[in-house]
Amino acid sequence: MNNLNSLARYLTLILGLIAVLLTCGYANAVDDGARAYWKGRAGTNAVSVQHFNLNMQASDALQFDPAHYIYPSADVDADIVVASLARHMTLFDRPASVLVTLVQGSVDADFNVSLTPPAFLPPGVVPNATFSESSSGFADPAVQLDVNLLGTPPLKAGFDLMNYEPTWTLDVAVMLGIPVGEYDDDKVVNLGLNRYYGRIALPFKYHFGAFSPGYMKSLEIVPSVWLFGENDDYVGQNLKNEPLWQLEAHWTHDFTRHFFGSIDLLYRKGFQSEFDGVDVGDDIEIGDLGFTLNFQVNDNLMLRTSISSNVFGDDDIDNSMVRLQLIYAWHNAMENMKKLGSE
Amino acid sequence: MQGKTEEIMRQQKAVTYTFASNLGTFTVSLCLLIGTCISVLPAGALAAQGSKRPNFLVIVADDMGYSDLGSYGGEIKTPVLDDLAQQGVRYTDFYVSPTCSVTRSMLLTGTDNHVAGLGNMGEMLAPNQIGQPGYEGVLNDRVATVASLLRNGGYHTYMVGKWHLGLKPEQIPHARGFERDFSLLVGGGDHFNDGWNIEWQIPKGPYTEDGQPVEQLPKDFYSTKNYTDKTIQFIEEGRDDGKPFFAYMAFTAPHGPLQVPDDWLRRYKNQYDEGWDVIRNRRLDRMRELGIVDEGVSTAERLWFLPRASMLAPGVRVLQGRKMELYASMVEYMDDQIGRVFDYLKEIGEYDNTVVVFFSDNGAEGNDLMALFSGQAGTMGFLHAANNFAEAGHNSLGRKGTFAEYGPAWAQVGSAPFRLFKGFVTEGGTRSPLIVSGPGVQGAGGLNTGAILHVKDLTPTLLELADVEHPATYDGRDILPIQGKSWVQMLNGEAQSPRGPEDWLGWELFGNRAIRQGDWKISWHYEPYGIWDWQLFNLDADPGEQYDLSGKFPEKKTQLIALWDEYVETNGVIVGNRSIHERARKGLPDPVPEFDNYPPVRGLEAVPHQKLIELLSQ
Numbered sequence: 001m002n003n004l005n006s007l008a009r010y011l012t013l014i015l016g017l018i019a020v021l022l023t024c025g026y027a028n029a030v031d032d033g034a035r036a037y038w039k040g041r042a043g044t045n046a047v048s049v050q051h052f053n054l055n056m057q058a059s060d061a062l063q064f065d066p067a068h069y070i071y072p073s074a075d076v077d078a079d080i081v082v083a084s085l086a087r088h089m090t091l092f093d094r095p096a097s098v099l100v101t102l103v104q105g106s107v108d109a110d111f112n113v114s115l116t117p118p119a120f121l122p123p124g125v126v127p128n129a130t131f132s133e134s135s136s137g138f139a140d141p142a143v144q145l146d147v148n149l150l151g152t153p154p155l156k157a158g159f160d161l162m163n164y165e166p167t168w169t170l171d172v173a174v175m176l177g178i179p180v181g182e183y184d185d186d187k188v189v190n191l192g193l194n195r196y197y198g199r200i201a202l203p204f205k206y207h208f209g210a211f212s213p214g215y216m217k218s219l220e221i222v223p224s225v226w227l228f229g230e231n232d233d234y235v236g237q238n239l240k241n242e243p244l245w246q247l248e249a250h251w252t253h254d255f256t257r258h259f260f261g262s263i264d265l266l267y268r269k270g271f272q273s274e275f276d277g278v279d280v281g282d283d284i285e286i287g288d289l290g291f292t293l294n295f296q297v298n299d300n301l302m303l304r305t306s307i308s309s310n311v312f313g314d315d316d317i318d319n320s321m322v323r324l325q326l327i328y329a330w331h332n333a334m335e336n337m338k339k340l341g342s343e
Numbered sequence: 344m345q346g347k348t349e350e351i352m353r354q355q356k357a358v359t360y361t362f363a364s365n366l367g368t369f370t371v372s373l374c375l376l377i378g379t380c381i382s383v384l385p386a387g388a389l390a391a392q393g394s395k396r397p398n399f400l401v402i403v404a405d406d407m408g409y410s411d412l413g414s415y416g417g418e419i420k421t422p423v424l425d426d427l428a429q430q431g432v433r434y435t436d437f438y439v440s441p442t443c444s445v446t447r448s449m450l451l452t453g454t455d456n457h458v459a460g461l462g463n464m465g466e467m468l469a470p471n472q473i474g475q476p477g478y479e480g481v482l483n484d485r486v487a488t489v490a491s492l493l494r495n496g497g498y499h500t501y502m503v504g505k506w507h508l509g510l511k512p513e514q515i516p517h518a519r520g521f522e523r524d525f526s527l528l529v530g531g532g533d534h535f536n537d538g539w540n541i542e543w544q545i546p547k548g549p550y551t552e553d554g555q556p557v558e559q560l561p562k563d564f565y566s567t568k569n570y571t572d573k574t575i576q577f578i579e580e581g582r583d584d585g586k587p588f589f590a591y592m593a594f595t596a597p598h599g600p601l602q603v604p605d606d607w608l609r610r611y612k613n614q615y616d617e618g619w620d621v622i623r624n625r626r627l628d629r630m631r632e633l634g635i636v637d638e639g640v641s642t643a644e645r646l647w648f649l650p651r652a653s654m655l656a657p658g659v660r661v662l663q664g665r666k667m668e669l670y671a672s673m674v675e676y677m678d679d680q681i682g683r684v685f686d687y688l689k690e691i692g693e694y695d696n697t698v699v700v701f702f703s704d705n706g707a708e709g710n711d712l713m714a715l716f717s718g719q720a721g722t723m724g725f726l727h728a729a730n731n732f733a734e735a736g737h738n739s740l741g742r743k744g745t746f747a748e749y750g751p752a753w754a755q756v757g758s759a760p761f762r763l764f765k766g767f768v769t770e771g772g773t774r775s776p777l778i779v780s781g782p783g784v785q786g787a788g789g790l791n792t793g794a795i796l797h798v799k800d801l802t803p804t805l806l807e808l809a810d811v812e813h814p815a816t817y818d819g820r821d822i823l824p825i826q827g828k829s830w831v832q833m834l835n836g837e838a839q840s841p842r843g844p845e846d847w848l849g850w851e852l853f854g855n856r857a858i859r860q861g862d863w864k865i866s867w868h869y870e871p872y873g874i875w876d877w878q879l880f881n882l883d884a885d886p887g888e889q890y891d892l893s894g895k896f897p898e899k900k901t902q903l904i905a906l907w908d909e910y911v912e913t914n915g916v917i918v919g920n921r922s923i924h925e926r927a928r929k930g931l932p933d934p935v936p937e938f939d940n941y942p943p944v945r946g947l948e949a950v951p952h953q954k955l956i957e958l959l960s961q
Contacts, residue, residue, distance in 0.1 A: 163612075212734075212736030
């Protein structure tokens, strides 16, 4: 009988498909990504490297990352690389995962505040000015802990995965950004934030049909709130921001055993800025719509691409994003089974 | 049940048959606790009890194993059939053919398959059998079906489910005696509305309704449910004229692909993760408690090419167990739907006037049908399978478009206590559970271990109960006489078995062959299933066919081989010059005796399943 070999193949396939989660990167101007909170067997590791290019034009207060403040009336072009390491585990006998993310990149911004009413300008900025600034290097690293609350048993062994047929699940995820990234207090554009920030999310998803490669479908909704510390040296000013409320949603669908796609929605509102106690600008409101295609190259490797653009929200913002991502996942037990099977 | 018979049945406490197998003798004890001494009622008298003759409901499961029903020792929930067994009688030695169409040919004609046209399955004819009488691959014109005779005798005749006895207009159920039908003409396929056939030559399973092709199955079609719906519909629409009915429910469950409606998919979740050995042993224990298997007799060992389940990783057991879960769900679903028919019959007041017969068409299915029909990459069969049955994800199994089979390891559980399964003339391939209940069936709740019965007995039994003669000619042509023996005297308690010590039964299929007379049996199988020669077994002591007694009783063997020669001569048997089993030796290891403690696994057998999971989860 070929049971053992077929099991090994099957489990490695599951491993590959599910280990994509949590490597999609949250600390960006983009969403967590489709199937970001799918569960993997405890002990599964996944490394992800993604590059995205973000282009924005705005005539009002604008942020290219939930934690960043960028001048209004800006034209921003950002090339960002995000490297992530995720590990699945159990915590209090619940499925859990921890994710560490490093961000590196460069940002170029051109500002023309000639049309910006003075009341919307932060202190220190001269009306009618036109100037450019750049920043490159590491951004602030972040760490996230996700714990499933309902809907998923602890996935400790291969047979747990085989018995796993989720319907709906609910997680709680807590993220913390640590302000050690590149920061120059003379610049209005920086990759580091010079302040702590974080996010609390309640990822919810519902699975339709057979939980089987080639047939998986899911609706995923991730409401969350970003919270920001105080930047006490933003071009000599004190910067505060109100919380940013975010709703992310995906409809995912398997096209084949090794290929799925999703329609992605990202909505953000809030982030009112305050400089030295004075409100500047308005809340932002951005609604992005896009899609993702995800190819499983082999048992371990996945290739993913996403495209999105804002389609509603503030009229004066225009942005677009293209993302390319490689994910490599493995579990020691599966690798050992493959070793044994190949000899 | 009508009038006096009903009264008699109320007064009767039990009629039990016990078979003192170790002594080779049987005793019949008739226990009447209250009242009237029952005189045995002849069939004509049975028919005359009420205002009309009895209805017949013949229910055939497809590829169901001997030990699956609760009343035969199985853990599968079959409350309806278990209840039927309490109302009627179970039989332990009821024989069918090793495969489906062959059995059906005998069921419907009362003759041997080799004369009825199914000397071999139509799909498997050997070169030297093609064109020979009895090897038409369909029900031929030398026989008349029981449906035809009953219809001419004043019965409504209905059929639902699998036909598998011919595709041409003159060969389909409507042409062979069934006035109403909803039939799948071929041997199997997708149970949902896709209706894919397992054979590429006829990619969509052809269905007929009342003799007309069914263009499109309903969107919510599921074989077992729709067959049940149609049965009820036919009976309802035909009952105004007061004629009795013969309804033949030929379920296609639990034939592969193992498929059930979504809400039945996880009905047995993880209940088979312990593996086939544990489940089989539990069944054997229950069979001994029920008296189906005698204490101390030899039962078949695990087939030599199958692993001990306790040596498998838990994940593999989950993978394998899932298939058995689906199988069990299919059986329970069928049981549930049979209950719908019974409820309906009770509702219209016909249940007590209906003789119900339930059995399986052959042993449990342990062959790899998918491999058999899909063949090698690059063939049409493979292309058909790839297009329509290829989905095999663990959590997809059981749904539309999947083709799950549970394989030989679970089939031998279904076959317990016997050896091998469908396709072989071992007891595992040819013995089926049998429950008969209804008016005139004496011995409610009893177990008859002494009768040797055969599926070709059914036609003469029904004809006798209906007071219908089997003619010498039918529709202007000569027809062959019935070979089966009526059970009527047995059913009404006058005899323990329709067969005496000198009577014998014969089988031949795919070149495998067997003769049973009394407790003795000879069989011939291709290697490695057999020895490519005759073997002799004593079924009384060795129902598992483990010990070849050829050397010890050579005269008995010679005597039975002579009966085989007679069987060949009488029925025109042509042993195929090719067989699907002829190359089995190439794909399987040589058989060796199986011992549970060899090779030793350092106490693994003693580790409880849950503990094993915990250990391996670390």
